[in-house]
Amino acid sequence: MHKLLPTLALLISLSAQAEPRATGDLGLVIEREDGAALIINTTGHKQLAKIEGLGDLSHASVVFSRDQRYAYVFGRDGGLSKIDLLQDQLARRIVQAGNSIGGAISQDGKLIAVSNYEPGGVKVFAADTLELVADIPAEYAPGKRSKVVGLVDAPGQRFVFSLFDAGEIWMLDMRDPHKPAIEKFKNIGKQPYDALMSPEGRFYIAGLFGESGLALLDLWDTAAGVRRILPNYGKDDEKLPVYKMPHLEGWAMAGDWLFAPAIGKHEVLVINKQDWTLHKAIPVAGQPVFVMARPDARQVWVNFAMPDNNQLQVIDAKDLTISTTLTPGKVVLHMEFTPRGEQVWVALRDDNQLVVYDTANLHEITRLPAHHPNGIFFSARAHKIGF
Amino acid sequence: MHKLLPTLALLISLSAQAEPRATGDLGLVIEREDGAALIINTTGHKQLAKIEGLGDLSHASVVFSRDQRYAYVFGRDGGLSKIDLLQDQLARRIVQAGNSIGGAISQDGKLIAVSNYEPGGVKVFAADTLELVADIPAEYAPGKRSKVVGLVDAPGQRFVFSLFDAGEIWMLDMRDPHKPAIEKFKNIGKQPYDALMSPEGRFYIAGLFGESGLALLDLWDTAAGVRRILPNYGKDDEKLPVYKMPHLEGWAMAGDWLFAPAIGKHEVLVINKQDWTLHKAIPVAGQPVFVMARPDARQVWVNFAMPDNNQLQVIDAKDLTISTTLTPGKVVLHMEFTPRGEQVWVALRDDNQLVVYDTANLHEITRLPAHHPNGIFFSARAHKIGF
Secondary structure (H helix, E strand, O other): OOOOHHHHHHHHHHHHOOOOOOOOOEEEEEEOOOOEEEEEEOOOOEEEEEEOOOOOOOOOEEEEOOOOOEEEEEOOOOEEEEEEOOOOEEEEEEEOOOEEEEEEEOOOOOEEEEEEEEOOEEEEEEOOOOOEEEEEEOEEEOOEEOOEEEEEEEOOOEEEEEEOOOOEEEEEEOOOOOOOEEEEEOOOOOOEEEEEEOOOOOEEEEEEOOOOOEEEEEOOOHHHOEEEEOOOOOOOOOOOOOOOOOOOOOOEEEOOEEEEEOOOOOEEEEEEOOOOEEEEEEEOOOOEEEEEEOOOOOEEEEEEOOOOOOOEEEEEOOOOEEEEEEOOOOOEEEEEEOOOOOEEEEEEOOOOEEEEEEOOOOOEEEEEEOOOEEEEEEHHHHHOOOO | OOOOHHHHHHHHHHHHHOOOOOOOOEEEEEEOOOOEEEEEEOOOOEEEEEEOOOOOOOOOEEEEOOOOOEEEEEOOOOEEEEEEOOOOEEEEEEEOOOEEEEEEEOOOOOEEEEEEEEOEEEEEEEOOOOOEEEEEEOEEEOOEEOOEEEEEEEOOOEEEEEEOOOOEEEEEEOOOOOOOEEEEEOOOOOOEEEEEEOOOOOEEEEEEOOOOOEEEEEOOOHHHOEEEEOOOOOOOOOOOOOOOOOOOOOOEEEOOEEEEEOOOOOEEEEEEOOOOEEEEEEEOOOOEEEEEEOOOOOEEEEEEOOOOOOOEEEEEOOOOEEEEEEOOOOOEEEEEEOOOOOEEEEEEOOOOEEEEEEOOOOOEEEEEEOOOEEEEEEHHHHHOOOO
């Protein structure tokens, strides 16, 4: 064989895979059963690659590097996987805890924080190498560690999270990565189970499993401490069984309103952002799970817990009424809007499909195969605060 | 010479330039005098390439394709240039009018609209080929065409723009590219000279050169027509010479407030978004030009017309007072925040420099050379509505 041929073959192979790919219209779809993720493109509605070996993804979330080259997948098993969206490969993977619930990326993109159940706490890793930078045990009393939930990033290299077992909110300042500073807010309410950050990164709101109401921390006025809002939220008047605790991350801030799922009731709540009071309860088809605003804030899309999880409802954010009910498949698990809102992608677990809608006329654009999809995350999240 | 060597050299060259580049942290810096643009990277604070041959960029604006691979540059001379940010080259260029002022990209990324002074109107091009799709002369009376200003995109494949000579606002619906539909709003006020869209794409606000006040169109209620807000805005009480008409595109929507430059006065106006009334006038160092909010809405940065154009002031959006005054160089022309707000890049025309600030502590991160820079545009704009 000619001595140059192997080199030549390698170079041809390198050149072939080097078709330029931009990263603004990419996304990751989690395939729960396979421990895998699909890299997709929202312009051509194409599946570009399948990345395997991501561990237990029965609960998974994803953040993106600031250049949108890498996706970081947080798995249920404590796995933290770094996927290269340009080279269609798993760049790195560590198992950093026994049981994990989610994560976030710092404002400058250099740090990845993971919230863990077991052992309870937050670990912070370098985004490039996944080496450990800081270990923050959620020790709220001698020898007692809490599960950590509701971890989000905040402006100023901070992370905010809640301690389920302790009823506390902690704010972690990582401006100096070697000297993490923690501010603790105690007695914020029983069993915070999830949280959300307002889109600009100012208001951190935790849901309470152990009592009614929500815990609000204003990051522009931390001296005021955490206060309770919506005191009747989650109060179990009707004793309906709660089939699935709604996600708070997907709460919709649209115009003057915050749209939130009522717990155990067939209602979406419309909350006044000025004074955090309840403005209206909109009757919906079932127990809402994700309540998400189209980026232009005119539509709010809602999916449901079983037995109504075959439906999707669209609320008109101007009239505060249901404008449309869609039944795209058996089990609607998740949805994600393209950054300017012209499309929404919906994960249909039991149909093994993704369905893409044109949000202007609610027509189906296309369907793509995906094996038991349970989460959709687009790369534009790289540019958002509070995920 | 070995017969395989030329092929080998070509392939090595291809492989070398094929180092994967993600597009989430890129930007374009306009070099006015050179008719050129620099491709920069905000993670490494690097200049990646210089693209020349872009014509007259004495006034220029930029939009990005939805995948963030291409930047479209609108030049003063009617030039429309498409730059490939992955391959560091001018992909295509046309001169589509005699005198142009700006442009926008449709929600789905497939259409580029350009607003022209001469001949007055809007032309719409295919984003991929730059072939003409629609020509909309701004003919407001038989044989009379108006200069077009304040062109922005709106949800639902629409573009909104103002007719300077006619005192009209037009809404162009391009859902069917071959059947453009136009809705016209007449008698909106004398000589609209620029406009802005609120971040969610709902409120279109035009500034009036010929009289005081602002023209507001609520796209959620177009039947209500255009109404006048802030009736005293621009009223020339103090007869100060206006050195430069402030840009409206850079107006800052932050929390409950809209921050706007007062015309000809040393003030930034704080406007209540609920009822469009004036809440406060903040005294500043000079006649404000750009008034821009950090993405987390806590800071508002202001630059000035001459003779105060060596200064930058930072307003604390909580206290509504000036927190800092910076003097980075001789002439501050433009600024752009990174999408999550940790950096701001500032164009210093006469220093031939860009200065990058850490917005948390207001320290300089670095300075980069740029020849008479007059505009900075980051690729995250691809995901925004109303530019």
